[in-house]
Amino acid sequence: MMVPPGPPPMDPPALVAPAPEPPGPVVVTQTPTISAALTNSEIEVDSSYAGASLVLYGAVFNPGDDPVDVVLVVRGPERPVRLVRKVRVAGLWLNSRPVVFEGAPAFYVMASTRPLSEIAGFGVLRRMGVGLDHIQIDAPDEARTVNLYGVRDVVISRLGEDYLEWRRAVIRLKERDGLYRADPSGVRFVDPGLFRAEIVLPPEAPTGEYRTEVWLFQNGQAISVRRNTIQVRRVGVERWLHNFAFFQPWLYGLVSVLLAGFTGWAASRWFRRT
Amino acid sequence: MDVYLPIAEVSVNAPLLLALGALVGFISGLFGIGGGFLMAPVLVFLGIPPAVAVASQANHVVASSTSSVLTYSKAGSVDYRMGGIMALGGAVGALFGVELFRLLRLLGQADLVVAVSYLLLLGSIGALTLKESLTTILARRRGEPARREPTRRPLWLYGLPFRVRFPRSGLYISAIPPLLLGVFAGILSAIMGVGGGFILVPAMVYILRMRAAVVVGTSLFQILITTAVTTVLQAGRNQTVDIVLSTLLMVGGVLGAQYGAKASARFRADEMRAALGLLILLVGLQMGLSLFLRPDDPFALAPGGAG
Structure with missing residues (x-):
């Protein structure tokens, strides 16, 4: 000062x-x-x-x-971004092929x-x-296409x-x-x-x-x-469910269905009694 | 009371979802449809990613249709043989549909296919159902004798091989048409998150001409199996089933479905069909509108970026 x-x-x-x-x-x-x-x-x-x-x-x-x-x-955290452009084809608004920006x-x-x-x-x-x-x-810097998850010709960048x-x-x-x-x-x-x-x-x-x-x-x-x-971290039930869904996806799906079936069955039982 | 959904990764209002589940469940029980075609657009509107909405509501439909099937089953109005054959087709269709949807998402064309499917299928079926039921209602109002429905079924139903007896439906036809119908419903189940009831019920009534009393129960049975298979596949392949979301929806849904099934007895069949037709038509037009309107923003984020 x-x-x-x-x-x-x-x-x-x-x-x-x-x-x-x-x-x-x-x-x-x-x-x-x-x-x-x-x-x-x-x-x-x-x-x-x-x-x-x-x-x-x-x-x-x-x-x-x-x-x-x-x-x-x-x-x-950086995540790839997939962007599509709406283009008008024969009066309809359709999506272009997605462009992937990596690391946004x-x-x-x-x-x-x-x-x-x-x-x-x-x-x-x-x-x-x-x-x-x-x-x-x-x-x-240049447009290149790659095979991504078995999908051919995904445009990674279209610098222009x-x-x-x-x-x-x-x-x-x-x-x-x-x-x-x-x-x-x-x-x-x-x-x-x-x-x-x-x-x-x-x-x-x-x-x-x-x-x-x-x-x-x-x-x-x-x-x-x-x-x-x-x-920023998941904790408790949130973390457990997320891990379950992503690391044991088939079992998770099965449990989801069983839970749904049980809910339906329980509701029908409950309604019959009342 | 907001709740954070672990898979959708958004925070939603829990009572609102319960109410939505109850409303769709009521309509489901009332008309004998899965109700998925109504719920998917609303969930997307609430900010849930479309892929998660479609997969989670398939699981919700499992619950509401289980509850309805049990009710119909006690009344003896489920043709398990017919439903089983359609469900077999449904499982095959779901398998194919889940893979197709995965590919479409990666190509950025999932929105388009969903919008076109809704517009074409719901639009045409809604319009046909509405027209047919209004004709019947008008005829009734004028006091004309009820037009006898032609009992003749299309001949090709008999010309095909693998004929099976369906005593409950009062049919002795080839297993191929119900099987194909099931495949089609299975694909829709994966792409639109619907059970396919809106297409199965008219097909069973107008093409197979099954005994009317078993149509709804049988359709629900096939929906139950198809959506169960879809849920497992979506969870296993795409990790898009949000168990918290589907549980909230199903708790409301099963309650609504029970009341819906009871309420359905109070209405005339043709008036119910007219209401259902109108509803289907409106949803179809609403979803298809996005194809014709200039988008607010020429660009859109495609899902699956993190995938």
Whole structure:
């Protein structure tokens, strides 16, 4: 606060390296640093699961006068996305062959203190994969077709003039389902140097490991980062049923039918008596 | 009270599903149909992935039809021999249908096939049933003598080999037509999640001309076997049976089915057929509409991405 603005922050190292925080006493440097933690890093999915909400809070140590911005990114486990385009054939709306995007995050939330465009430039954000427009969705450079599950000629990627349109569609559809979200005012400073953000997981968000990144931006560059993980796990009956259905599917099917038959039989018995 | 479904991976309102099960069960007991054609569209509307909806409701139909078959069986109105032959065909059809559906999902064409099946089958059967029953009702209202149904069956029923006696149905015909009918119902069971009652009942009435009293009970018996086979296959091959979802539906369903079966005695047969025809027609048109309307978004996520 009293010190004149420090030298311009050194950009790439802080960006590439995770920049581990000094654990103990705060080391006074010229570069602002960030620290963040989650209220809860284990989400348990049970039969009453209706999504989850967790709070991320953190502190910014800013020795200089230059304003800083905080950007939070949460990425869910990567899952392939299959997308079809509706095409009109003889007056009917039909699906095209599906295009598979490999490695799109199943969940993506970006929250920041200001609109991203005011925080950093296009190139920086694109390199970091921060923001809905910059989500890294892997797609091979050339169209190739493979045999998938015995189905021939599934188009894995169709990079071309309409590739961007397909990509945007993935993001738009995921956004509509509440799985991708961008909130340019989602990170709020509750006190100078102290911020909080809320992460809402809809029940549709899959189980697995979620990675959070809290970036500190100054003068258009990322200068510090804090990484955490969130585990979303099935527990109890939910876990047992899911495992049963996927690891012993035939037995599971048989049990389902027997249960149904028994329910029907019991109902008919009960109704005969009354 | 929301409950998280382990396979569908969505959170749904439990009382709503119970009520839906009861309503479909009531209609099922009333008309002697599985009722699956009604439930699949509603489940999809509630946000359940179509593949899970189709497979889980097949399991629900097992419960509601067990309950109904037991009721009809006590009244002696199930032809087990006829039903057994159709169920054999149904099992074969289900086996084929589950594989077909799996392939269609991977090709991204499952929606199309489901929509077209609903439009063509429900649309035509609904329209035919409605027309036939309205004609009968109008004739009755005008006081005309009831048109005697021609008792002659199509000759090819007799020309085919493997003739079997069906004493309860009052038939002595080839086993091939009921078997093929069963195969067809089995394929529908896998693709549309329906038992196939809406197609079996008219076929048994108008083509086989079975004794009217055993039609509904026999159809339900074949539905029971076919959907049981479909459930096991869907669970084993596609892991799409959600036991929590189907249990919620079936608890409501079996209760509804009992009341439906009792209520059916209070209505005239032709009026019931008219109501059923109208219902089938409307669902068919509603499902088929998606083929003709410009979609809100030119793109859609295809299921099976994680698969």
